[in-house]
Ligand SMILES: Nc1ncnc2c1ncn2[C@@H]1O[C@H](COP(=O)(O)OP(=O)(O)O)[C@@H](O)[C@H]1O
């Protein structure tokens with residue numbers, strides 16, 4: 673039997689007692705977790721991630737996992753001898769690329785994550801936007817200024833989509849059955865074609881449609897950093913606009929934060945950018961006063 677006076681046991685108990693108000697606060701609420709392709713490389717972190725979502729489910733929160741797999745799609749395209757190009761962080765997707773993206777995302781990665789969750793003691797159901805007609809995608813339109821004529825020209829990204837409509841009943845049915853939905857960012861268009869959707873965009877749209885309590889974007893930095901490299905812990909949409917204008921945020925962080933702003937303005941309570949390389953970062957964010965990463969919320973949401 674365990675010794676209740678053992679300091680390690682006491683420390684654990686105190687942590688659980690501290691976490692109790694947060695568990696009560698979020699019981700019955702939904703958390704959407706975006707798990708990116710870069711974070712999947714380390715098996716130990718993958719198993720920690722799976723344990724975290726299983727624990728959330730066990731304490732009465734409904735986790736919904738949306739996954740990426742950009743590097744894995746890139747590796748498979750390379751094997752197949754197909755070249756890949758990105759515009760504004762989006763992979764230009766022709767028919768052959770869409771087929772590979774679906775095979776890697778809906779097939780290999782989706783089932784791998786379902787497997788990790790099963791191994792951690794939970795039950796997961798792996799689907800893509802196609803299943804149960806959950807998501808319909810519309811084609812993404814991008815324009816670019818021609819450097820010579822300065823005229824805006826339409827850039828064709830091929831089969832790159834963004835969610836147009838989402839039927840949340842599919843997700844709710846899986847969650848209500850005690851399972852964790854694991855969603856691949858692939859969706860059909862109204863034209864019946866298969867569209868490749870950026871995983872952050874898919875997660876943000878699902879979090880907004882579900883009115884999620886939190887959208888977690890697990891990435892490879894501690895959160896949003898200022899120019900000195902300090903973590904910015906709490907941001908509003910207006911702050912993000914300033915950070916973009918003064919060049920503090922760049923590259924992949926721009927579309928990521930745009931997704932967060934869109935999600936919190938469209939029904940998700942708050943979004944968090946946090947480090948997927950840190951073991952159990954999500955639990956630290958949820959169950960401690962200090963949190964971890966960067967919280968993004970509108971003026972109406974309290975911390
Ligand atoms: N101000 C900033 N704070 C943190 N990261 C930033 C910032 N500006 C740009 N970045 C970049 O954004 C990257 C995260 O975006 P991205 O590479 O698209 O992530 P993921 O592949 O996890 O979706 C970081 O690795 C970092 O290089």
Ligand SMILES: CC(=O)N[C@@H](CCC(=O)OP(=O)(O)O)C(=O)O
Nearest residue numbers: 708709740741742762763870871
């Ligand atoms: C249109 C588009 O760019 N789709 C992404 C989908 C995967 C993804 O977003 O994966 P990460 O989150 O791991 O980057 C792609 O083809 O790479």
